[in-house]
Amino acid sequence: MSAWLxxxxxxxxxxxxxxxxxxxxxxxxxxxxxxxxxLPAFGYVALDNLRDLGRNASGVQQISLFMSLEASxxxxxxxxxxxxxxxxxxxxxxxxxxxLKRMQASEGMAEIVASLPRNPLPDAFIIEPAxxxxxxxxxxxxxxxxxxxxxxxxxxxxxxxxxDAFLRLGKLALWLLAGLFGAGLVAVTFNTIRLQVMAxxxxxxxxxxxxxxxxxxxxxxxxxxxxxxxxxxLLAVAxxxxxxxxxxxxxxxxxxxxxxxxxxxxxxxxxIAGLAGxxxxxxxxxxxxxxxxxxxxxD
Amino acid sequence: xxxxxxxxxxxxxxFEAVKDASFSIDAGQMxxxxxxxxxxxxxxxxxxxxxxxxTSGSLVVNGQNLSALGRSAIPHVRRHFGLVFxxxxxxxxxxxxxxVLLPLEIAGQPRREAIRRARAAxxxxxxxxxxxxxxxxxxxxxxxxxxxxxxxxxxxxILIADEPTGNLDVESGMAILDIFxxxxxxxxxxxxxxxxxxxxxxYHPNVLRLDHGxxxx
Numbered sequence: 001m002s003a004w005l006x007x008x009x010x011x012x013x014x015x016x017x018x019x020x021x022x023x024x025x026x027x028x029x030x031x032x033x034x035x036x037x038x039l040p041a042f043g044y045v046a047l048d049n050l051r052d053l054g055r056n057a058s059g060v061q062q063i064s065l066f067m068s069l070e071a072s073x074x075x076x077x078x079x080x081x082x083x084x085x086x087x088x089x090x091x092x093x094x095x096x097x098x099x100l101k102r103m104q105a106s107e108g109m110a111e112i113v114a115s116l117p118r119n120p121l122p123d124a125f126i127i128e129p130a131x132x133x134x135x136x137x138x139x140x141x142x143x144x145x146x147x148x149x150x151x152x153x154x155x156x157x158x159x160x161x162x163x164d165a166f167l168r169l170g171k172l173a174l175w176l177l178a179g180l181f182g183a184g185l186v187a188v189t190f191n192t193i194r195l196q197v198m199a200x201x202x203x204x205x206x207x208x209x210x211x212x213x214x215x216x217x218x219x220x221x222x223x224x225x226x227x228x229x230x231x232x233x234l235l236a237v238a239x240x241x242x243x244x245x246x247x248x249x250x251x252x253x254x255x256x257x258x259x260x261x262x263x264x265x266x267x268x269x270x271x272i273a274g275l276a277g278x279x280x281x282x283x284x285x286x287x288x289x290x291x292x293x294x295x296x297x298x299d
Numbered sequence: 300x301x302x303x304x305x306x307x308x309x310x311x312x313x314f315e316a317v318k319d320a321s322f323s324i325d326a327g328q329m330x331x332x333x334x335x336x337x338x339x340x341x342x343x344x345x346x347x348x349x350x351x352x353x354t355s356g357s358l359v360v361n362g363q364n365l366s367a368l369g370r371s372a373i374p375h376v377r378r379h380f381g382l383v384f385x386x387x388x389x390x391x392x393x394x395x396x397x398x399v400l401l402p403l404e405i406a407g408q409p410r411r412e413a414i415r416r417a418r419a420a421x422x423x424x425x426x427x428x429x430x431x432x433x434x435x436x437x438x439x440x441x442x443x444x445x446x447x448x449x450x451x452x453x454x455x456x457i458l459i460a461d462e463p464t465g466n467l468d469v470e471s472g473m474a475i476l477d478i479f480x481x482x483x484x485x486x487x488x489x490x491x492x493x494x495x496x497x498x499x500x501x502y503h504p505n506v507l508r509l510d511h512g513x514x515x516x
Contacts, residue, residue: 210378210450
């Protein structure tokens with residue numbers, strides 16, 4: 001166990017030494033990997049922000065439940081009870097009197113409302129469900145429509161569906177982009193490691209002759225690939241953060257023009273660790289492929 | 300210790316470098332493998348050290364049949380040998396100490412203990428003062444002594460060398476012979492392939508003579 005640990009420590013130290021020994025090469029490789037990871041990472045952050053924007057946009061995920069005109073206070077109470085028990089949602093009751101007052105307050109409506117023999121508006125509930133997936137909203141809409149004395153349930157599902165379809169398309173494009181750039185990262189590591197194996201072929205030959213296992217020979221290259229990938233991932237995080245910082249002002253201005261207060265949120269710690277981990281995995285994969293192929297040539 | 304029976308090595312193309320060789324080397328012996336150029340000395344050394352695999356026959360070293368060894372077991376078997384090559388196979392991007400450290404790194408020795416043992420090995424071959432020197436800055440004799448230090452640092456029970464004095468002047472060659480004899484005196488089995496007759500005159504070792512791949516005496 002201690003020999004195993006010693007060898008891993010030595011391999012990690014060797015990987016750091018190799019990174020440090022050729023600073024210009026290291027910097028260029030990190031830049032290539034960092035930029036390759038930045039594009040999908042930025043796309044992910046942008047989509048995440050858009051999803052939040054969609055979630056928080058007022059009225060988008062609201063369901064309006066209109067009671068029938070003959071519904072009594074008891075019927076309204078029944079719906080309130082059901083909403084309390086059933087839905088994981090925020091909701092608000094709008095009595096028909098309040099609705100009429102709002103209508104009266106609208107420009108040009110006062111006279112029309114005054115001429116009405118009685119209040120034509122029903123009692124209503126405005127519901128904001130926690131789960132805003134289009135499918136979940138549709139299921140909830142159908143459920144609400146089946147409740148007693150409910151005349152109509154309105155959901156702006158077309159908007160939600162369009163927005164969701166856009167997000168799904170964005171996600172697909174992001175996966176394609178991530179796949180392409182991931183393959184690029186693997187290729188960069190593959191080539192770097194191939195050159196290293198060639199440069200160290202004498203050492204590899206001697207090490208094999210005096211009892212080095214394949215694992216011993218491969219290990220420093222794996223660490224190098226993973227380390228380079230992880231550092232590239234962290235560089236991508238830095239680039240994404242810089243881009244978000246640059247965009248923060250214009251986005252806030254745009255949101256203000258629409259009467260909102262939207263600000264881009266940066267990737268969290270889990271996402272940063274995930275990107276570094278993804279970089280490390282892809283770097284390791286490139287190293288694994290390269291070492292396997294290169295060592296076979298040296299056999 | 301080393302037991303060969305009808306050992307044959309045939310290379311692609313049909314050339315048989317070692318033919319039907321049978322011999323036995325006991326623990327603690329000093330054995331010279333001699334013969335003319337192309338007699339099969341180097342191939343026999345490579346077979347004993349598992350660098351080459353026999354085509355047929357059996358070769359048992361330290362109780363293990365090398366002919367039947369799986370690929371993954373070979374590195375672990377090699378760690379019991381100390382190998383010295385005619386061209387030394389030193390690493391010129393490492394200093395002398397780090398060259399000697401390589402077998403200990405492979406064995407997973409803790410760094411501090413590894414350095415202590417590497418220095419002791421360098422001291423044994425008279426190179427401790429040159430531990431920081433790059434091998435390229437060493438003379439031919441010093442390079443060969445460095446190769447011996449690397450070979451013995453893991454305390455092998457068999458020291459195997461292929462023409463270790465082949466590229467050296469007489470004086471340096473004698474110094475190398477003395478080092479091998481020192482290891483033989485402390486119980487290490489020494490197997491050396493050489494055409495240098497001064498070994499025989501100086502130490503009277505057992506001799507395994509090859510002729511066109513066959514053991515003739």
